[in-house]
Structures are given as C-alpha cells and as structure tokens.
Amino acid sequence: MKIRNVRLYTGEEEYKRGALVTEGAYVKYAGPEEGAPEDPETVDGQGGILMSGLANSHTHAAMVLFRGVGSDLGLMDWLGRLMPAEDALTPEMVHDGTLLACGEMLKNGVTAFADMYRHMDAAFEAALESGIRANMNRGSSGRDGVDSHREWAKRWHGAGDGRIRVTMGLHAEYTSDEDTVRYAVETARELGLGMHLHLSETEGEVAGCVERHGVRPVEYFDRMGLFDGPVIAAHCVHINDEERAFLARKGVWMAHCPASNLKLGSGVFDLVGALDAGCRVCLGTDGASSNNGLDMYREMYLTALLPKGMRKDPTRPRAGECVNIATRHGCLAMGYEDVGLLRPGYRADWVLLKDDVGLMPGHDAAADIVYAAQGGMVRMTAVNGRVLYRDGEWADIDMERVKARCREHARTLGVL
Ligand SMILES: [Zn+2]
Known part of the structure; x- marks a missing residue:
C-alpha cells in the first residue's frame, strides 16, 4: 500500500511532501514522494500529516x-x-x-x-x-x-x-x-x-x-x-x-x-x-x-x-x-522492538490525520501534532500494515452493536 501526498513525520524526520509505502506488515519506504516506489493500492493523503501510531x-x-x-x-x-x-x-x-x-x-x-x-x-x-x-x-x-x-x-x-x-x-x-x-x-x-x-x-x-x-x-x-x-x-x-x-x-x-x-x-x-x-x-x-x-x-x-x-x-x-x-x-x-518509527523494516503502524483547517498551513509537523492535533482529526489508522479505521468505519469492529451492548451493560451495572 502507498499513501502519497502527505506531510510525513517519521519520528526522526519531516518530509513536507512525503509518501509511505508498506509491504505486508512492514514499512518498505518512508521519505519524499518523489522517488517513492509505485504500488497498485495507492491512497491520496490530501496533504494531511502521516505519523507513527x-x-x-x-x-x-x-x-x-x-x-x-x-x-x-x-x-x-x-x-x-x-x-x-x-x-x-x-x-x-x-x-x-x-x-x-x-x-x-x-x-x-x-x-x-x-x-x-x-x-x-x-x-x-x-x-x-x-x-x-x-x-x-x-x-x-x-x-x-x-x-x-x-x-x-x-x-x-x-x-x-x-x-x-x-x-x-x-x-x-x-x-x-x-x-x-x-x-x-x-x-x-x-x-x-x-x-x-x-x-x-x-x-x-x-x-x-x-x-x-x-x-x-x-x-x-x-x-x-x-x-x-x-x-x-x-x-x-x-x-x-x-x-x-x-x-x-x-x-x-x-x-x-x-x-x-x-x-x-x-x-x-x-x-x-x-x-x-x-x-x-x-x-x-x-x-x-x-x-x-x-x-x-x-x-x-x-x-x-x-x-x-x-x-x-x-x-x-x-x-x-x-x-x-x-x-x-x-x-x-511494551516490548515491541520494531514498532514506533516509520523506517523501512519497521512494522507499519501508522496514522493519517485529515488536512484539517486546524493543522494549516504546515510549518512544523511535530509542533502541529503536539500543540494543534486532536483525536477527532484522525482519518485512517493502521496496524501491521492493515487499515483498521477509516473515515468513521472500523474494519473489524461492529461499533453500533458494541455500543448497544455497552449501554446495556452500564444499565445492568447500575451506573446508567
Ligand atoms: Zn491506572
């Protein structure tokens, strides 16, 4: 999978126009978009910040x-x-x-x-x-x-x-x-x-x-x-x-x-x-x-x-x-030695933030992540190269069902 047109923050470096390419569960490439390998499954990051999970x-x-x-x-x-x-x-x-x-x-x-x-x-x-x-x-x-x-x-x-x-x-x-x-x-x-x-x-x-x-x-x-x-x-x-x-x-x-x-x-x-x-x-x-x-x-x-x-x-x-x-x-x-940096050979656990108005215009990715970003700005989240959350949908969780059950449990516990 390739995510292009992003402000890439690898944990070590920032690329104003970067790309991340993953292969299976691993990062294959993290760097400038120019020169990034092609991949049949490509996502346009629309200028949002891409960072480690x-x-x-x-x-x-x-x-x-x-x-x-x-x-x-x-x-x-x-x-x-x-x-x-x-x-x-x-x-x-x-x-x-x-x-x-x-x-x-x-x-x-x-x-x-x-x-x-x-x-x-x-x-x-x-x-x-x-x-x-x-x-x-x-x-x-x-x-x-x-x-x-x-x-x-x-x-x-x-x-x-x-x-x-x-x-x-x-x-x-x-x-x-x-x-x-x-x-x-x-x-x-x-x-x-x-x-x-x-x-x-x-x-x-x-x-x-x-x-x-x-x-x-x-x-x-x-x-x-x-x-x-x-x-x-x-x-x-x-x-x-x-x-x-x-x-x-x-x-x-x-x-x-x-x-x-x-x-x-x-x-x-x-x-x-x-x-x-x-x-x-x-x-x-x-x-x-x-x-x-x-x-x-x-x-x-x-x-x-x-x-x-x-x-x-x-x-x-x-x-x-x-x-x-x-x-x-x-x-x-937590003992995950090859996780937490977007570097080739590391596990592909990453987050893509929206090109949110609150993250404009894009001077400094680390500063934007710490001082301006919020959870609600997340567009996609992936673990081991698999996208688990995307634009309000979870790949493996039936959230409406889970929410209904949790409301019921709260009632049973007497806290609702
Ligand atoms: Zn505690």
Whole structure:
C-alpha cells in the first residue's frame, strides 16, 4: 500500500511532501514522494500529516464502561466508588468494554496499548478481534491473580502475529501484601515476562507505604527485586531525586499519565526532572473513568505544556521529544522492538490525520501534532500494515452493536 501526498513525520524526520509505502506488515519506504516506489493500492493523503501510531502505555481499557462515574473525587474515594462496581463485571462486559475502548483508541490514532484489568481472557479476545496491538495483564492483588498469568503466557503471548503480549500485572503496593509481590516477581522471571504496576501515584500512597513497611514504595519493591527485569511503572508522581536516579539506572519505563493525575488531584509528574535524570518515559491515558477519554493527542498536549508552565521554561520539553514519548518509547516499553518509527523494516503502524483547517498551513509537523492535533482529526489508522479505521468505519469492529451492548451493560451495572 502507498499513501502519497502527505506531510510525513517519521519520528526522526519531516518530509513536507512525503509518501509511505508498506509491504505486508512492514514499512518498505518512508521519505519524499518523489522517488517513492509505485504500488497498485495507492491512497491520496490530501496533504494531511502521516505519523507513527500512538502507544497508550497505561490504561484499563474496559473502564470505558464507567466513564463519568466517580467524577470529581480523589484517588482513594474514586477507587472506593469504582471497585465495588467492578466486582459486578462479567467476562462478557469486559469483552465488550475492551472492544469499545479499542475502537475509541483506533479512532484516536492509538495503535498499541498496555492494559491492566480483570477477566483478561475476555479482554485478550477483544484486543485480538479489533486488530490493535496490546500488552495485557491483570492488576493482581493476590496469588490467584499472579497465577492466572501462567495460562495467559502460554495461550496469548505472541498471538496475532506478535500483536498480543502478556506482562505480569501487580496493581499496587497498597492493594497487595509482601508475599504477593515476591510471588509476582518470581513468577514473572519464571515465565520471562515484564512487569506493570502503579507506583507512587499519590502522597498518601507513599506515606501509607512508609507506615506499613518503614520504607517508600521504590525501596519496598526493590527489596523484592521487582526492578531487576523490564518494568512499566505508571505515574511515578511522588518520587524523590534518589529514587529517580535509581529508576533511571534500572531502565524502568515510567508511564506518565498527566490527565488522570490532574483529574484525581494526585499531582504532576516532573517530566523534565525525570528526563534530566536519564529516566525512560512513555505516556498513557489511564482508564477512561479518570481521564475521561482515550485521546493521546490530549496527553501529548499536557505533556508538553505542564513542565513549561510549572518550571517557567518554555524551551522544554520540545515537541519532537513529546511525539517520541507518545510513540516509539511506548512501543519499547511494551516490548515491541520494531514498532514506533516509520523506517523501512519497521512494522507499519501508522496514522493519517485529515488536512484539517486546524493543522494549516504546515510549518512544523511535530509542533502541529503536539500543540494543534486532536483525536477527532484522525482519518485512517493502521496496524501491521492493515487499515483498521477509516473515515468513521472500523474494519473489524461492529461499533453500533458494541455500543448497544455497552449501554446495556452500564444499565445492568447500575451506573446508567
Ligand atoms: Zn491506572
């Protein structure tokens, strides 16, 4: 497939009049339109921006079923409102909720996501069905949760031509005991899986950990060797300089979730401080009931603006850095080594934005992507070279049916 007449942003370079040519699941050519190979299936990009697909590195997909529930509460009160409602979820609800979320993400240019939830077999099914790339786990809080990853690792890891990956999920320090953490770390090593957890999201969480264990969360988890393998640590809002240096040395991926942290009043992650300390940072929306959308363009906007205002330094972060955090970094964090850049030999996960009036006249693609683009400007989204969303239609999701079922589920759950 060839997409011509686009403003191509590869993640490394911008071509004012560029083209992308894909062959099967891979990028064959990314560069100036002049000189691009021909292809019988050619799409006119009409001058829109073509970029790498966005990687949502921390979310709870099926929580779209609870969008709007528990608004204007802090994390603990919000969890108190949400957790009992979540206990009533069925696998069917999680399947449909995950499918709805996958549809929303594809519509917003997201091609990969890291999910932590429950009834995961149903969630794996939905992600596979939608065509999206997904790294999934259960937010375990006990040994049974940890154990369920054994079966998933066998059944799902690498499914869908490598689109589906399994990671060991541990919800958080405050929802699990020491034995569960040790067991999760051991089991992840045994199965060769990375880990995904919530870390130092609120001041209260850090204070509670000190009270319970005599140490802050980073030291607590380090005692059990949690950071000795690949890790996605969501939030990291309340970490000190020492912890930042330590997490940088360990190569932990910090999943920055700016909208969720702001909405729940948790605080603001010090992005520039983390980057200066050498930390690896990716970006996530968190679940749709603490955001309340799955639009990574909004997250990029906040990622760029928050540090400028808070540090009174407009020079950092740069727009291009924010795009990389939202694309390539997330793919690496999730274990997709050959995804996240539009470079020959890489997977063809791409997004085409409309030639929208709000993106005119086209001086700087990275600046337009970060400061002006919105999910609603996405025209086409492709994963592994397959177009999964195009002009309001999903290739593999019957969205009207999914919406009807999700409304029904919300009624059954008593939240509608
Ligand atoms: Zn979360």
